[in-house]
Amino acid sequence: MAGVLIEKQLARHVYSSLEAASCPLVEGLYLQEADSMLQLLCAPSQHRTDILAWICSSISPSFTSSKPMSVRSKEPDVLTKDMAVLGQELLLCRASDVDLIRGDASPRRQLQFLEQLLAFVPGCVKSAGHTADGELLLKEFFGAENLPHLTQTLSPAFDPWPTHIKALWKNTKSSYKPNREENGDIVALLQATQSALEQLQSKCVFLNSEAQSPPAFSPSSLRVAASDLQQLMATFSHVYETDLRVYCSRDPPSFSSETEVFQRVQQLLLACNTELEMLKEVSEASESVSEEVKQLQTQPHYWSRGEKHTLPDQLEKVIGRIGGFLSQLSS
Structure with a gap:
C-alpha cells in the first residue's frame, strides 16, 4: 500500500515538473488523478516515447541533430538505444536498460528515472519546487489538526464587521418601518392564495382524507348479497332433491368380518409371484x-x-x- 502511494506521489511530481517545463506533449491534457498520470508516464505507448524524446532533446540539443527523426520513427529500436546511451552518459542507467526506456520496467523505477532526467532540464526543478511547496502548504492548511481553526474562520463566533458598518446597519434597521398599505397588499395576496388552494383541494378528490377512507357498508349492497345467497341456496336444493337425495338415503355398505379369504388370496398371489x-x-x-x-x-x-x-x-x-x-x- 505504501509503495502505491509513493508511486502516485512520484507520478504527480513528474507530471507537475513536465508542466513547469512547458512540455508541449502534456499541454491540454489537464490530468487530475494519479492513476491517469501513472498510465501516461509508465505504460508503453508512442506518447510516452515522444515525452522521453522531448526530455532528451531538451537536455542535449545534439540529440535531435545526431540522426534524423524520420529514421528514428521508422526504426523505434534506434531511438530507444539512443535514449539509453544518453542515460548512460548522464550516469542514470546503463546502455542495456532498454526495458526502462520502453516502459517495461517497474513504475517506481521509471518514475525515478524520469525525475532524474527532468532534473537536467533547465527551469524545471525550480518551478516544480514551487508547485511542491504550494501542495505542502495546502496539505498543512487542510490538515486534521488545523480543521477547527478553519471552521472557526469560516463561521466566527464574533461579528467581524467594522464599527462604522455596524452603525450603518443598525441605522438602516431602525429607520425601516413597514407601511400599512404594503401590509394590506400582503394580507390580500395571502387570502387570495388561500382561497385558490381551497378551491384546488375541493376539485382534487384524492387530496381529501375522507375520500381515501373505505366506504361504509350500505343496505343496498347487503340486499344484493342476500339475494345472491338465496339464489345459490335454491339451486343447491334443486340439485339435492333431483340427484343427491337417492344416494344420501341409502344404507351404508356392510363389510364382512371374515378376513381369512383375503389372507389366502394374498398368500396365493405371493406364491404365484x-x-x-x-x-x-x-x-x-x-x-x-x-x-x-x-x-x-x-x-x-x-x-x-x-x-x-x-x-x-x-x-x-x-x-x-x-x-x-x-x-x-x-x-
Missing part, C-alpha cells in the same frame, strides 16, 4: 446354457496337430479313430 420369478430365472439359465453350447459347436477351442478345431469336429475324429481301432481288433 415366486413361481413366476423362478420360471424367469430358469428361462435365463437355459438361454445362457444354449448360448454356451452354441459357442462350443461353432467356435474352435481344441488343439489338434497344431490347429484349433470345434467340438463336433473333434468328436467326429475321435469316433473315427475308435471305429478304426475296433475294426482292427475284429480282424
Whole structure:
C-alpha cells in the first residue's frame, strides 16, 4: 500500500515538473488523478516515447541533430538505444536498460528515472519546487489538526464587521418601518392564495382524507348479497332433491368380518409371484446354457496337430479313430 502511494506521489511530481517545463506533449491534457498520470508516464505507448524524446532533446540539443527523426520513427529500436546511451552518459542507467526506456520496467523505477532526467532540464526543478511547496502548504492548511481553526474562520463566533458598518446597519434597521398599505397588499395576496388552494383541494378528490377512507357498508349492497345467497341456496336444493337425495338415503355398505379369504388370496398371489420369478430365472439359465453350447459347436477351442478345431469336429475324429481301432481288433 505504501509503495502505491509513493508511486502516485512520484507520478504527480513528474507530471507537475513536465508542466513547469512547458512540455508541449502534456499541454491540454489537464490530468487530475494519479492513476491517469501513472498510465501516461509508465505504460508503453508512442506518447510516452515522444515525452522521453522531448526530455532528451531538451537536455542535449545534439540529440535531435545526431540522426534524423524520420529514421528514428521508422526504426523505434534506434531511438530507444539512443535514449539509453544518453542515460548512460548522464550516469542514470546503463546502455542495456532498454526495458526502462520502453516502459517495461517497474513504475517506481521509471518514475525515478524520469525525475532524474527532468532534473537536467533547465527551469524545471525550480518551478516544480514551487508547485511542491504550494501542495505542502495546502496539505498543512487542510490538515486534521488545523480543521477547527478553519471552521472557526469560516463561521466566527464574533461579528467581524467594522464599527462604522455596524452603525450603518443598525441605522438602516431602525429607520425601516413597514407601511400599512404594503401590509394590506400582503394580507390580500395571502387570502387570495388561500382561497385558490381551497378551491384546488375541493376539485382534487384524492387530496381529501375522507375520500381515501373505505366506504361504509350500505343496505343496498347487503340486499344484493342476500339475494345472491338465496339464489345459490335454491339451486343447491334443486340439485339435492333431483340427484343427491337417492344416494344420501341409502344404507351404508356392510363389510364382512371374515378376513381369512383375503389372507389366502394374498398368500396365493405371493406364491404365484415366486413361481413366476423362478420360471424367469430358469428361462435365463437355459438361454445362457444354449448360448454356451452354441459357442462350443461353432467356435474352435481344441488343439489338434497344431490347429484349433470345434467340438463336433473333434468328436467326429475321435469316433473315427475308435471305429478304426475296433475294426482292427475284429480282424
